[in-house]
Amino acid sequence: MISSFTRREFTKLALSALPAAGMFSALNPLRAAASGGKPNSRVAGAHIGLNVPYSFGGRTMAGEEILRNCRELNLSAVELRAQPVELFMGMPAIVVAAKTSSPKAGGAADGNTAKIREWRKSVTMDRVRDFRRMYDEGGVSIEILKVDGIFAMTPEELDYSFTMAKLLGARAISTEISKVDADVRRVGEFAEKHRLMIALHGHASTTGAQYEHSYTLGEFVGTNLDIGHYVAGDNGSPVEFMKRHHARISHVHIKDRKLDKQTKNGPNTPFGEGDTPIKEVLRLIRDNKWAIQATIEFEYKVPETSTRMGEIARAVKYCREALA
Template sequence: MKNNKTDRRSFLQKSALAAGGLFIASQAKIIGAPNIIKHYNKSLSKINGVQIGVITYSFRSMPDQSAEATLKYITDSGISAVELMGDPAESFAGMPESTVDRRAFFGLRRKQRDGSLTADEEKEMAEMQAAQEAFNKEVAEWRATVSMEPFEQMKKMYDDAGVSIYGFKPRAFGQDNSDAEIDYGFRAAKALGATHVTLEHPSDDAHTMKLGNMAKKHKIMVAYHGHEQQTPTFWDTSLDQSKFNAMNLDIGHYVAAGYNPLDILKEKNKRIASIHIKDRQTPENGKGNLVWGTGDTPIAETLQLMRDEKYKFAATVELEYQIPEGSDAVKEVQKCLSFCESSL
């Protein structure tokens, strides 16, 4: 017997198959139909040849993390292309939900690293760890058997709203994921219309070799993201391993690591699948993550280089600075897009 959640998901998936006009009419109260009608089939955030996108991680503070609500956040931001985190798509496709409070679990892990766990907290953490491991096994089984149809339906829903999905970042490409999960990740990305998947660089040469080989089979790129461990040679081994291995350069973290991103963009642009943009400070200035235009990251110069050299990869807005009181993630992403527009 189907539960209410399953019935709702089935309804939403069927709704996504409807023609664009019918979808907009039926979902008006959920996803802001007037805004989507205004933006329908327009590449609003492709400016002078530079595709500005957004990673859905930017909207993590918003109350509803469903695929439908996420689409509203994107279109309300004025952006027409997206790097999609796994949660909205996998939830839409019916992935089981964890009963573990991840925020509480990560808090306990921090206390464990600090050596400040009480005996009761240690017991609580062990129980949560066991529940998480059981959940991971359940998810792995789901990923191995799930149909790609819901992902195709989600692609249509986003396409009908004028939003293209160029990147997909589920938690399916790690060393602890099975080959079946990794294969699923590539198949789901293709069903969503993505040109590449993204993940944190695993710092494991054997794993990047494995992913590059699996990416070749699916004819889809795998792009590695870095934080302050990025250097001019950070990606070299993985790029040498496979032409399907690529870069997901983060220019803000690159500046915080002490390097000028313009140099690596010029040198390795042909191996970049997409970049992340944020405004961070240099190590000398404290490495802060600031409102755009107030840090040390050459965002405007990066976008102008992409425009002038006709680079084809997307520049992805990643909202990480503290949201001012009275604002929200959508309003701040709008400001980031305005900064890009004025730069280009």
């Protein structure tokens, strides 16, 4: 039980389960977590991150496993979904699974909303502090917290979510965009109260004009710009959008997609094989020294001859080389 250890002892115990840096032979080209040190994915001032655990293929992966994978990939920053944190805090796994079964904006899982709310009222934030300490000791910063269903939350749950984000060290909460102005305005008021950006994430059908409209709904309403979706939806250049609105962008999702002007929903591809200006976006962040995390979001199909970790490593390598 956690109560049997001091917090420092707990952190050391958790980190001792992580493989030593010298054992990362499969990803040796990335020089994962140099021997005895911590991971470092800051390249020429730009910080490469990863959307986790989504990029690893799920939403409820244990925080310890996520941290281990990030260290293996030599990644020192993440956008982290709230589910692994709440699992770490003691939320029953069956409730976590239920509440993430339909991750659309504006909704919590049917039949479990009351259970989730009661559980959230019953817990303290001590385990959140332990979670952050584990990641700090492991060399991975949680810059963004992804919260599902935020527009359906009660005021108490919104305070809970923003408090969690701040305790984890995040500078923004990300969530799926809502087209309901009243919803965005209400959550934006809590973002202002907590002085923490609420970054709205869109898809190929989300236009630049929708993001720009959301900025009128609150000072702390911003954007998690997915450059692959932006291109696939035939919305123009994400570079130009970023130049105009960089102060409102917490992080960008880095992925490659093809432009299909007919469907406006071109497919995902390995990095460098689509139409998304990944290199230009990364260099734009680097050259302007913007505090915008370049967050890889892995979505294309894993080739039969490869592995998910191998393909993510390939994406990380592509980004590193673009910034070198």
